Amino acid sequence: MTVAQRVQRVRARLSGADVLLVSDLTNVRWLTGFTGSNGWVVIGPDSMTLVTDGRYGQQAAAQLAAAGVEADVLVGATGAATLEHIAATCAPFATVGFEATSVTYAQHGQYRAALTATLVPTSGVVEAERRIKDSDEIESIARACRIADAVLAEVVPSLGDGLTEAQVRNRLELRMRELGASGPSYDTIVATGPINAALPHHRPTDTLIEPGHTVIIDVGALVDGYHSDMTRTFVVGAPTALQTKLYELVLTAQRAGVAAVAAGMSVKELDGVCRGIIADAGYGDWFTHGTGHGVGLLIHEDPFVNRAGDAILQVGDVVTVEPGVYREGFGGVRVEDLVVVTSDGCRVLTASPKDSPCLPSPPTT
Amino acid sequence: MTVAQRVQRVRARLSGADVLLVSDLTNVRWLTGFTGSNGWVVIGPDSMTLVTDGRYGQQAAAQLAAAGVEADVLVGATGAATLEHIAATCAPFATVGFEATSVTYAQHGQYRAALTATLVPTSGVVEAERRIKDSDEIESIARACRIADAVLAEVVPSLGDGLTEAQVRNRLELRMRELGASGPSYDTIVATGPINAALPHHRPTDTLIEPGHTVIIDVGALVDGYHSDMTRTFVVGAPTALQTKLYELVLTAQRAGVAAVAAGMSVKELDGVCRGIIADAGYGDWFTHGTGHGVGLLIHEDPFVNRAGDAILQVGDVVTVEPGVYREGFGGVRVEDLVVVTSDGCRVLTASPKDSPCLPSPPTT
Numbered sequence: 001m002t003v004a005q006r007v008q009r010v011r012a013r014l015s016g017a018d019v020l021l022v023s024d025l026t027n028v029r030w031l032t033g034f035t036g037s038n039g040w041v042v043i044g045p046d047s048m049t050l051v052t053d054g055r056y057g058q059q060a061a062a063q064l065a066a067a068g069v070e071a072d073v074l075v076g077a078t079g080a081a082t083l084e085h086i087a088a089t090c091a092p093f094a095t096v097g098f099e100a101t102s103v104t105y106a107q108h109g110q111y112r113a114a115l116t117a118t119l120v121p122t123s124g125v126v127e128a129e130r131r132i133k134d135s136d137e138i139e140s141i142a143r144a145c146r147i148a149d150a151v152l153a154e155v156v157p158s159l160g161d162g163l164t165e166a167q168v169r170n171r172l173e174l175r176m177r178e179l180g181a182s183g184p185s186y187d188t189i190v191a192t193g194p195i196n197a198a199l200p201h202h203r204p205t206d207t208l209i210e211p212g213h214t215v216i217i218d219v220g221a222l223v224d225g226y227h228s229d230m231t232r233t234f235v236v237g238a239p240t241a242l243q244t245k246l247y248e249l250v251l252t253a254q255r256a257g258v259a260a261v262a263a264g265m266s267v268k269e270l271d272g273v274c275r276g277i278i279a280d281a282g283y284g285d286w287f288t289h290g291t292g293h294g295v296g297l298l299i300h301e302d303p304f305v306n307r308a309g310d311a312i313l314q315v316g317d318v319v320t321v322e323p324g325v326y327r328e329g330f331g332g333v334r335v336e337d338l339v340v341v342t343s344d345g346c347r348v349l350t351a352s353p354k355d356s357p358c359l360p361s362p363p364t365t
Numbered sequence: 366m367t368v369a370q371r372v373q374r375v376r377a378r379l380s381g382a383d384v385l386l387v388s389d390l391t392n393v394r395w396l397t398g399f400t401g402s403n404g405w406v407v408i409g410p411d412s413m414t415l416v417t418d419g420r421y422g423q424q425a426a427a428q429l430a431a432a433g434v435e436a437d438v439l440v441g442a443t444g445a446a447t448l449e450h451i452a453a454t455c456a457p458f459a460t461v462g463f464e465a466t467s468v469t470y471a472q473h474g475q476y477r478a479a480l481t482a483t484l485v486p487t488s489g490v491v492e493a494e495r496r497i498k499d500s501d502e503i504e505s506i507a508r509a510c511r512i513a514d515a516v517l518a519e520v521v522p523s524l525g526d527g528l529t530e531a532q533v534r535n536r537l538e539l540r541m542r543e544l545g546a547s548g549p550s551y552d553t554i555v556a557t558g559p560i561n562a563a564l565p566h567h568r569p570t571d572t573l574i575e576p577g578h579t580v581i582i583d584v585g586a587l588v589d590g591y592h593s594d595m596t597r598t599f600v601v602g603a604p605t606a607l608q609t610k611l612y613e614l615v616l617t618a619q620r621a622g623v624a625a626v627a628a629g630m631s632v633k634e635l636d637g638v639c640r641g642i643i644a645d646a647g648y649g650d651w652f653t654h655g656t657g658h659g660v661g662l663l664i665h666e667d668p669f670v671n672r673a674g675d676a677i678l679q680v681g682d683v684v685t686v687e688p689g690v691y692r693e694g695f696g697g698v699r700v701e702d703l704v705v706v707t708s709d710g711c712r713v714l715t716a717s718p719k720d721s722p723c724l725p726s727p728p729t730t
Contacts, residue, residue, distance in 0.1 A: 055566075055653075055654075078673070098470070100469065100470040100471040100474075101469055101470075101471045102469060103469060103470050104465065104466055104467060104468060104469055104470070105463070105465040105466075105469070105470060105486060106465040106466045106486070106488065108470045109465075109486075121470060121471070121474075166542065169542075170539055170542050170543065173538075173539075174535055174538075174539050177531065177534075177535050178535065182568075183552075187548075200420075201420075203547075288420075289420075308443070
């Protein structure tokens with residue numbers, strides 16, 4: 001599967017419109033390799049056209065060529081000129097599908113005024129194909145996972161050294177870049193102690209990491225535009241009975257989730273595997289978020305793995321499995337791996353140790 | 366001017382609708398202090414209501430209290446429940462303005478189905494007030510500028526030491542955080558030499574910074590959600606005649622722009638001041654972008670300072686003045702300061718030296 005073949009997958013899925021006007025920039029990138037901040041793709045029955053503005057003409061041609069994608073590139077000097085290019089490209093067709101969940105009301109009004117075709121709202125056409133990763137995409141994500149594994153291994157020995165959350169975050173993000181990531185995959189989470197670790201999306205502060213704390217580190221790298229995502233939880237010093245109990249509970253739930261992943265399974269069912277174990281132990285109220293989400297060119301994308309979802313896992317889905325428990329006064333525990341769904345279960349892309357929350361013992365002097 | 370008073374400024378600007386439904390999250394934050402990733406504000410004639418989901422109920426109440434904002438906070442457990450809260454809040458009114466440039470076509474359909482009122486598209490209502498910064502906002506931006514000034518001063522002496530673009534970027538971003546920024550204001554640009562520095566929005570690579578190169582560094586910090594923005598250009602070693610000539614040309618244009626900034630001036634006119642000087646010298650084709658843009662809770666916001674703009678500068682606008690010239694084979698030069706428009710011109714918030722592109726001489730040994 002190559003980038004150039006993706007458009008054919010989308011064509012096969014399009015119904016109810018002669019052409020598809022793709023305006024979501026992540027979808028544009030996935031279809032063409034083009035990474036500019038301004039672009040539209042018009043997918044016709046036998047053709048593909050990329051429209052962008054004057055800043056990006058050269059870049060677009062170069063990136064399409066690098067991706068092996070054949071498409072006409074039309075460059076407009078102004079917003080009005082790009083809209084005219086879109087209109088001219090769509091002119092031979094009676095119906096034009098547009099992306100109703102990303103096109104704004106105002107943009108829709110502009111399309112309606114400029115295009116002669118009937119506009120047909122569509123939802124998730126490209127996204128439905130984009131969630132299925134090909135081997136190159138999986139390799140980029142796996143590389144990102146390896147970088148995050150490496151930087152986490154570097155900082156773990158220092159977690160008992162009296163650093164702040166922000167210092168650990170700074171070190172992780174710097175080292176990911178030095179190891180070849182184009183950046184962090186998202187704002188790295190370092191959350192320590194009874195207050196901060198109880199917030200699933202805590203932002204690192206100057207809070208000191210101290211003995212007795214649970215420390216949640218949620219870190220990923222960005223490689224070739226693809227994201228990784230992983231969480232590990234640590235305890236500074238000897239764990240309390242409750243810390244040990246909840247760590248083992250979350251780890252059991254997380255391992256059961258990973259073991260359950262299978263093509264054809266509903267996301268609701270996968271969520272239920274992790275949630276059931278935690279609820280059966282009496283901590284259902286402490287698990288305050290979904291079990292996971294898809295990861296790719298976006299850090300959060302289809303399929304979302306939660307109680308309300310109706311998606312079915314497919315071979316090539318890359319999803320997180322990340323149950324957690326949180327309570328102010330206790331702190332929190334989350335264990336997260338990134339997996340790719342295969343024909344016989346899944347392959348786990350993240351490899352950091354998770355057997356125990358205990359930090360390495362300090363070297364004996 | 367306090368955060369709590371902002372809603373009154375927006376009410377005074379709203380016409381054609383009884384209430385305004387604010388869904389743009391930057392606008393939500395500016396009106397209430399709430400920073401969650403899911404929220405709506407309904408501005409009625411005498412009331413304000415914040416609607417969010419279960420993740421953010423506590424945070425919303427705390428942030429509104431911290432900002433001194435009085436508003437009802439309604440929490441919905443699901444997307445449907447939040448929509449019902451919005452509908453109930455709007456129910457007493459006949460017309461509801463919505464933000465046509467950020468609401469998607471699909472969201473508009475949901476509002477239309479759920480709300481009894483007539484929906485009225487609006488554009489830029491909150492943004493028109495948000496661009497005028499109060500003293501607290503200006504102080505946050507000024508603090509961000511001081512951090513960027515400090516980190517740039519730290520790295521400049523090492524620019525002749527054989528570092529890569531990415532290494533300089535890493536150092537700048539790490540040190541901004543260590544000095545108290547919550548992060549970089551945007552992806553820091555370090556662009557060196559005849560190819561990379563010719564791209565206004567180059568992303569740092571492993572290219573070495575070498576003697577003879579022009580080096581463009583575009584760096585800003587993020588403080589309290591507010592951004593800074595500054596560019597300086599350097600030459601490694603003795604500048605060539607062309608490097609000196611173009612640096613002086615851009616600096617002259619940039620200084621003329623800063624000197625011209627005045628409330629009541631059109632952005633087109635300000636753009637023309639910088640562009641005219643560069644064009645008169647025969648390099649108009651090398652100046653391939655606008656002269657500047659507003660900066661605040663977003664790194665790029667109203668007013669945009671370019672040839673096509675029709676905005677008029679107002680006291681309290683915070684804008685960049687950043688002419689530049691770019692040509693493959695030569696490289697590029699850009700000089701950018703961030704200024705706040707005052708009643709008698711402007712105050713320059715960025716303070717890094719710009720008299721010369723020459724690096725400090727290495728210490729004599």
